[in-house]
Amino acid sequence: MTALQGWAGECHQCAGLFRLGRDVEAALIMVDVFEGAQQSLLSAGAQTQQAWAQLLTQMLECQERQDWLGLADFMEYELIQLLEEPSA
Structure with missing residues (x-):
């Protein structure tokens, strides 16, 4: 299993x-997800x-x-899509 998966x-x-x-x-899992996403996106471009x-x-506002x-939708769709972009 890859880190992205x-x-x-x-x-x-x-x-x-x-x-x-x-x-x-x-929320406990979310903290880990956000930390992992932050680490994964450190080497991404400025737009990402x-x-x-x-x-x-937006997620923290939810x-x-x-x-x-709303938070579930952001995590399940937008966040996964964003995490997949740098690896494409």
């Missing part, structure tokens, strides 16, 4: 927990890093509003 799996797991209303458990900063801001479904 591992992060994609973590994103799916975390999103699933948010959708089930298990926000505390999901800017997209990461915008996405992170968390602040307790919009767990």
Whole structure:
């Protein structure tokens, strides 16, 4: 399993927990996912890093509003897509 596949799996797991209303458990996984994403995107270009900063801001805003479904969507779709871009 590659690191990207591992992060994609973590994103799916975390999103699933948010959708089930298990926000505390999901938030713990989310911290690891965000740290891993940050490390993975360190060598990415400026556009990708800017997209990461915008996405992170949107996800944290969802968390602040307790919009767990919105956060799950961002993690499961946009974040995975962003993580796949540098490896393409």
